[in-house]
Amino acid sequence: MPNMRMDKNPMPAQDPNVRITNVEEVTLGYTPETAIDEAKRCLNCKHKPCVEGCPVNIHIPDFIAKVAEGDFAGAYEIISLTSSLPAICGRVCPQETQCESKCVRGIKGEPVAIGRLERFVADYMREQGEAPLAAPQRNGHKVAIVGGGPAGLTAAGDLAKLGYQVTVFEALHVAGGVLMYGIPEFRLPKSIVQHEISKLSNLGVEFVTNYIVGRSGTIEDLESDGYEAIFVGSGAGLPNFMNMPGEELKGVYSANEFLTRFNLMKAYKDDSDTPIQHPRKTVVVGGGNVAMDAARCARRLGSEVHVVYRRSLEELPARKEEVEHAMEEGIIFDLLNNPVEVHPDENGNVASVECIKMELGEPDESGRRRPIAKEGSNFLVEADCMIMAIGTSPNPLIRSTTEGLETNRKGCLIVDENEMTSRQGIFAGGDAVTGAATVISAMGAGKKSSSSNGSIRPEKSSRKRLTFSTSN
Amino acid sequence: MYKILRKKVLNPTVISITVEAPNAARLAKAGQFIILRVDEEGERVPFTIADANPQEGTVTIIYQVVGASTRKLMALNEGDYLADFAGPLGKPSEIEGENVVIIGGGVGCAIALPTAKAFHQAGKHVDTIVGFRNKDLVILEDEFKAVSDHYYLMSDDGSVGEKGLVTQKLEELIQSGQKIDKVIAIGPLIMMKFVCQLTKQYDIPTVVSMNPIMIDGTGMCGGCRLMVDGKMKFACVDGPDFDGHLVDFDAAMSRNRQYFEKERHDYEATCNLLNKKEEN
Numbered sequence: 045m046p047n048m049r050m051d052k053n054p055m056p057a058q059d060p061n062v063r064i065t066n067v068e069e070v071t072l073g074y075t076p077e078t079a080i081d082e083a084k085r086c087l088n089c090k091h092k093p094c095v096e097g098c099p100v101n102i103h104i105p106d107f108i109a110k111v112a113e114g115d116f117a118g119a120y121e122i123i124s125l126t127s128s129l130p131a132i133c134g135r136v137c138p139q140e141t142q143c144e145s146k147c148v149r150g151i152k153g154e155p156v157a158i159g160r161l162e163r164f165v166a167d168y169m170r171e172q173g174e175a176p177l178a179a180p181q182r183n184g185h186k187v188a189i190v191g192g193g194p195a196g197l198t199a200a201g202d203l204a205k206l207g208y209q210v211t212v213f214e215a216l217h218v219a220g221g222v223l224m225y226g227i228p229e230f231r232l233p234k235s236i237v238q239h240e241i242s243k244l245s246n247l248g249v250e251f252v253t254n255y256i257v258g259r260s261g262t263i264e265d266l267e268s269d270g271y272e273a274i275f276v277g278s279g280a281g282l283p284n285f286m287n288m289p290g291e292e293l294k295g296v297y298s299a300n301e302f303l304t305r306f307n308l309m310k311a312y313k314d315d316s317d318t319p320i321q322h323p324r325k326t327v328v329v330g331g332g333n334v335a336m337d338a339a340r341c342a343r344r345l346g347s348e349v350h351v352v353y354r355r356s357l358e359e360l361p362a363r364k365e366e367v368e369h370a371m372e373e374g375i376i377f378d379l380l381n382n383p384v385e386v387h388p389d390e391n392g393n394v395a396s397v398e399c400i401k402m403e404l405g406e407p408d409e410s411g412r413r414r415p416i417a418k419e420g421s422n423f424l425v426e427a428d429c430m431i432m433a434i435g436t437s438p439n440p441l442i443r444s445t446t447e448g449l450e451t452n453r454k455g456c457l458i459v460d461e462n463e464m465t466s467r468q469g470i471f472a473g474g475d476a477v478t479g480a481a482t483v484i485s486a487m488g489a490g491k492k493s494s495s496s497n498g499s500i501r502p503e504k505s506s507r508k509r510l511t512f513s514t515s516n
Numbered sequence: 517m518y519k520i521l522r523k524k525v526l527n528p529t530v531i532s533i534t535v536e537a538p539n540a541a542r543l544a545k546a547g548q549f550i551i552l553r554v555d556e557e558g559e560r561v562p563f564t565i566a567d568a569n570p571q572e573g574t575v576t577i578i579y580q581v582v583g584a585s586t587r588k589l590m591a592l593n594e595g596d597y598l599a600d601f602a603g604p605l606g607k608p609s610e611i612e613g614e615n616v617v618i619i620g621g622g623v624g625c626a627i628a629l630p631t632a633k634a635f636h637q638a639g640k641h642v643d644t645i646v647g648f649r650n651k652d653l654v655i656l657e658d659e660f661k662a663v664s665d666h667y668y669l670m671s672d673d674g675s676v677g678e679k680g681l682v683t684q685k686l687e688e689l690i691q692s693g694q695k696i697d698k699v700i701a702i703g704p705l706i707m708m709k710f711v712c713q714l715t716k717q718y719d720i721p722t723v724v725s726m727n728p729i730m731i732d733g734t735g736m737c738g739g740c741r742l743m744v745d746g747k748m749k750f751a752c753v754d755g756p757d758f759d760g761h762l763v764d765f766d767a768a769m770s771r772n773r774q775y776f777e778k779e780r781h782d783y784e785a786t787c788n789l790l791n792k793k794e795e796n
Binding site (some may be wrong): 068106120215217252253254255256257261281282283291292293294295297298300304305309315316317318319321354389391392428439441 | 542557585600605671684732735736737739742748751764771775795
């Protein structure tokens with residue numbers, strides 16, 4: 045008999061007053077008992093709507109059935125058929141708009157906690173010291189992956205399992221992309237990311253760090269080095285600013301810079317060689333997940349933090365869970381406000397942020413109500429730090445150093461239904477194609493590039509380049 | 517890991533190291549830079565490429581000991597390894613203009629040298645003006661002479677070469693009626709600022725190599741942003757070379773001091789630690 049309780053099993057979390065003094069993970073995960081109990085809430089429906097909601101189509105009811113039986117290794121095996129990075133996805137996916145949004149149990153009550161169960165299974169297996177997958181037999185074909193973020197890691201893992209000799213070229217000193225530099229330790233412990241990456245190494249994936257494609261070598265160089273196909277997963281890492289006066293002042297950061305210092309370089313540690321400002325009062329501009337991450341990092345450096353967002357709470361694009369966590373941690377939301385200028389003190393540091401009040405007008409093309417500035421409503425917010433979290437764009441380095449790569453007006457690479465760019469044998473996916481999106485959509489794209497419907501077939505094209513066919 | 521093949525002490529605080537880094541060496545051009553981390557706990561620090569040898573697969577950088585990371589770097593010797601060494605980064609310098617004056621200030625001379633060399637090899641007329649505080653700090657004299665039509669050495673105290681600032685020598689050349697198509701200034705921000713103020717009066721195109729704080733060096737954070745002609749530029753991808761007459765030097769100088777206190781503190785801590793190690 046399924047467990048017909050209406051609510052999800054809650055996940056224990058660190059007390060907000062304690063967790064703002066550390067960078068340890070906020071949520072603590074299920075125990076085997078709570079996981080089994082939650083798994084029993086799944087009705088194992090025939091039409092499995094949850095699977096469609098998952099960008100990598102994990103066989104959700106099947107793995108949950110194994111959890112309900114207490115067979116966690118069996119559950120892990122089922123997840124691993126379609127997902128390479130479950131410990132990460134279980135933590136950072138917006139399940140409420142994906143798998144869990146389709147769950148039948150969500151019609152009356154809360155959906156099954158699919159993300160928490162996925163996380164539990166991956167964590168349990170890691171803690172038990174899961175046996176590494178053996179490297180599969182090689183098929184003799186070489187594939188280069190540009191960028192070691194979620195899209196590239198997923199493509200690398202899938203291709204390695206299919207026997208390809210895969211090399212990941214990463215510009216930074218460590219692979220992981222946004223998983224390492226963007227998402228904070230307290231949401232996604234870096235040791236878990238590195239563990240997932242080490243599993244790819246076990247599969248035979250080679251990582252070349254400190255290699256900037258477009259500078260250390262070009263796409264053409266990779267082709268002449270014998271890589272028969274190339275997957276570009278270089279992300280959308282170029283930060284946007286508002287082009288308002290005062291953005292050059294000391295104390296103004298892009299969220300990318302602030303988070304890179306905090307997460308990748310561990311600048312929150314006293315003994316880190318990398319410095320970071322320890323602000324007294326921080327204004328974070330924006331309302332997405334990146335804004336929440338930046339705000340919560342600043343809070344952990346001891347700052348009072350205000351999130352300034354030009355629309356209202358309803359339109360806030362961040363995950364609900366992140367907003368709730370931020371509120372519990374004492375972060376203040378200044379809604380329907382927008383900065384217009386940053387004012388300096390006599391030493392060129394941020395002294396105050398001039399904001400203007402906004403009201404919501406008619407819905408725009410995106411369906412969201414358009415924010416309109418209220419003339420003459422300007423006011424000053426005293427602050428010594430401002431973090432801009434208003435989005436990112438694809439970095440131009442690869443498109444500007446590679447001939448024949450078509451991009452749209454936002455600088456995103458254009459791909460066909462097989463994720464191939466305008467150049468034969470060069471594929472792309474993730475934020476490099478879509479602009480800034482989610483980790484799981486990048487993983488989905490990496491997966492689609494490497495295989496569609498679980499099949500992959502090397503074909504010799506007229507130009508003797510390997511193509512990834514999606515036809516069965 | 518990246519092996520230090522050669523180490524040469526150029527003056528009491530300026531050191532040249534040649535590092536085995538084939539990927540960085542292969543396409544490196546004058547004006548570009550690398551980012552290194554000394555060790556696993558290290559910060560990412562940018563250094564201009566002073567020389568690159570693609571055959572040998574090596575890159576040479578010349579650095580001055582100014583803080584914790586460069587002090588840690590100084591403690592390494594031939595045969596030791598650096599944790600990370602990424603590049604080449606930034607846009608290469610444009611080698612355009614028939615008659616150029618290249619100005620190097622202090623350790624900036626290490627950056628000016630490959631540019632002077634590139635102009636010289638392209639068959640251009642190259643005059644170099646280098647400036648140092650005193651005679652003990654002079655570096656790369658023979659190397660500059662080898663690629664210069666005229667080489668002018670200035671020192672603040674007159675202990676070597678001529679007494680005076682590089683701008684004085686530049687003004688002298690301009691007033692002598694010498695044909696100058698372009699001035700390239702590389703060194704401390706204050707020096708570049710004054711060179712630009714001077715050349716602006718005479719309407720001589722001037723290129724400067726900017727040296728803001730960097731983290732990734734690939735355009736993903738904007739920590740290195742500068743105001744150029746009122747627009748925001750990222751030095752790591754749009755530069756580091758810029759039209760000196762359009763750069764807001766005061767803002768750049770202010771930004772470079774953002775972490776001054778923490779840098780001092782770390783430097784002292786590192787010195788104490790390394791000195792203690794050396795005593796034992």
